[in-house]
Amino acid sequence: MDLKKMLEMRAQKLAALKALIEKAKAEERAMNQDEITSFEALETEIRELDKTIAALEKTRELTESEPQVPVEEEKRSVEERDYEAFDALIRSEETRAGELTKGENGAVIPTTIANKIIEKVVEICPIFQDSDRYNVKGTLSIPYYDESTSDITMEYADEFTDGESKTGKFKSINLTGFLGRAISDVSISLINDSSFDVVGFVVRRMAGSIARFIEKELLKGTPNKIDGLSKGVQELKTAGANFTADEIIDLQELIPDAYQANAYFIMSRKTRTAVRKLKDGQGNYLLNKDANSRWGYTLFGHDVYTSENMDDVKAGATVMYYGDYTGLATKISENINIKVLTEVKARQHAVEVLGFVELDAKVQNAQKIAKLVIKG
Structure with a gap:
């Protein structure tokens, strides 16, 4: 169950309930039997949704307060498990090696x-x-x-005179x-x-x-x-x-x-x-x-x-x-x-x-x- 979806459903039910009342008020009359039946059904569904939403919120609070395993401790436990499994593999203790025993040789x-x-x-x-x-x-x-091909240079310049552009080249090496x-x-x-x-x-x-x-x-x-x-x-x-x-x-x-x-x-x-x-x-x-x-x-x-x-x-x-x-x-x-x-x-x-x-x-x-x- 998704909390967001439950809240959206409650809002829809509540809007439908209010619409029944507003319609009767606008027409300046009492609600008829069908409207009363629909109202009571919507009210029941809203109360059930409230209980579900409350349970979801409580679950989230409890989950957030659950102690978290530190990242370093979790990493260390993985390394220790792998260390033990590799040790068992070398010693040919297949039961302790677990998933590492792949293939015949x-x-x-x-x-x-x-x-x-x-x-x-x-x-x-x-x-x-x-x-x-x-x-x-x-x-x-x-x-x-x-820059060995030609370096970028800076020099004095006079107005209305052209300069010569100089620049090095981009090269690359490939590592395979x-x-x-x-x-x-x-x-x-x-x-x-x-x-x-x-x-x-x-x-x-x-x-x-x-x-x-x-x-x-x-x-x-x-x-x-x-x-x-x-x-x-x-x-x-x-x-x-x-x-x-x-x-x-x-x-x-x-x-x-x-x-x-x-x-x-x-x-x-x-x-x-x-x-x-x-x-x-x-x-x-x-x-x-x-x-x-x-x-x-x-x-x-x-x-x-x-x-x-x-x-x-x-x-x-x-x-x-x-x-x-x-x-x-x-x-x-x-x-x-x-x-x-x-x-x-x-x-x-x-x-x-x-x-x-x-x-x-x-x-x-x-x-x-x-x-x-x-x-x-």
Whole structure:
């Protein structure tokens, strides 16, 4: 029953009742028997509607005063339920796994668990975390303004003289999607240990595997696949077979001051070791330990991140990146697809967890990032 509809019906009945009285008054007579019968019927219907309306209003009051489950508490209960179901799936406890047991040899895990994996990837992969991320499916076209073609200029002008219009061009980069796969095996002996946090283990293992793949692709790219930083950034080549302190300064100066605030260096551990040995004219080391920095070291006032995916010093190698990595656009599908396969590795006494992620990355602002390349 709808309260609004009940009120409309009451108004109609009341109007019909008043019309009977007004008609008799206008004709200056008493109501006849048919009019009296209609009046009494309408009066009865109105009183019944009043009771119904009162009951509906009371119900609404009681409903509004009903305690509401906080959004955070409701979200947490969903995550806990999914966590328990996924744990049961890995342990092959089908009754407790519930709806997750789909198919004979695998099941797609809940979105909340997949999101935890992605959150962990973001946490342990700084360049992915700091890039301009888009969580969408399909092809994404990102427009950008290219001032290198011709910039808008302002100049003095005299009356009655024409000026020449100058403007840059709008260009765009297209991010599609390339499928990557991560595989993690979980020992059944560990699974059988009831005290072992098997879900946490899987989340960490899968996140670590996906993060390593993503970081490699963002830093190095793969021909005809993900470009990452391999194309489109500013480049400085060394004069010799190694880099110098002056060349690191030159690299840093390629980035406009407007983008320096959030810029940092990326290099391998061996390259960082080489940088640690560089000194200025007064014999002071250039690389400084800094407890307040993101990763413990600063170079010319900016943080230094080391990655196993960066090349060491050798001919033709990109040994260092510097910049604000929002200049890199990354696209990852909203749904990471993770499956648990219980039979594939059964003979090896293991359960296989298989993950697929769709990713693409391209430089969207070359002014923000530069790389140092050893002379080849």
